[in-house]
Amino acid sequence: GIRRLNENWRPFMLKESIASQQTLAAMFTALNVFYKFAILEEKTFANFVPVVKKNSPYLVVQSQIKIPDTLSDIQWEYVFGVTRDKCEQVPDLERNLFTLACLKGLYLRISELSERPQWSPVMSHFWQDNDGFWFLRIMGKGNKLRDVTLSEDFVTYLKRYRLYRGLPALPRVDEAEPLVHKIRGQGGMTVRQIRRLVQQSFDLAKQSLLDDGFTDDAEQLESATAHWLRHTGATHDAQTRPLKHLSEDLGHAKIATTDQIYIQTNIKERAKSGLKRKI
Structure with missing residues (x-):
């Protein structure tokens, strides 16, 4: 074969990897289960995951309204x-x-x-x-x-x-x-x-x-x-x-x-109560 240089080859280029919110939540869940097991096995004395999760600057608490994907x-x-x-x-x-x-x-x-x-x-x-x-x-x-x-x-x-x-x-x-x-x-x-x-x-x-x-x-x-x-x-x-x-x-x-997914009673009641607000 013929040796050819590939100008697009970047073996040492650093690519920043940003975890999604779902991935972060799954990581905290897995760690929480792991530490609970470690406590039962007397390998550690405390589980610090809930405290770290609560104060994590990267984990966003989801509170927005979610509408299920449907066909019209x-x-x-x-x-x-x-x-x-x-x-x-x-x-x-x-x-x-x-x-x-x-x-x-x-x-x-x-x-x-x-x-x-x-x-x-x-x-x-x-x-x-x-x-x-x-x-x-x-x-x-x-x-x-x-x-x-x-x-x-x-x-x-x-x-x-x-x-x-x-x-x-x-x-x-x-x-x-x-x-x-x-x-x-x-x-x-x-x-x-x-x-x-x-x-x-x-x-x-x-x-x-x-x-x-x-x-x-x-x-x-x-x-x-x-x-x-x-x-x-x-x-x-x-x-x-x-x-x-x-x-x-x-x-x-x-x-x-x-109710949360399909009826959304609380959301609709909240919307109705705020409908007549004055500016």
């Missing part, structure tokens, strides 16, 4: 509607349609639909009680099981998806078919594969939005992720469903978490 009404209408309309031309998009219905209509995380070592979502996880109400058993964060309620509208799309797969309209208690199937291969789908299905529907919707002149909505859709569908469904239903019911379907350990 028109964006969701296009994402779901365009996928549904194209199912006539491309039947395999029925899988996309069902995935969208699960993520938005059941407030699922994308991981809860995917195949995992300790949990494989199958059709028998849909079940019906004696009163005729349908539920879906899900394993969420921390390997916690919960039963999510199914709406009448969702059951309609469940039947549609199962008929497309050549299955009976409603699931049986002993059915081992994967919830979201692979076109090729056996078993359920991974997180990455399901994310691709969602992105495919996002791309179809984006093009249709551009064709219809909704440029801003199309550009905003570029930054959307599959998790936005969970937030979209919960934010929409928070206006009509009891907070406790919504919290249980979302899988939140505390009802205050649901």
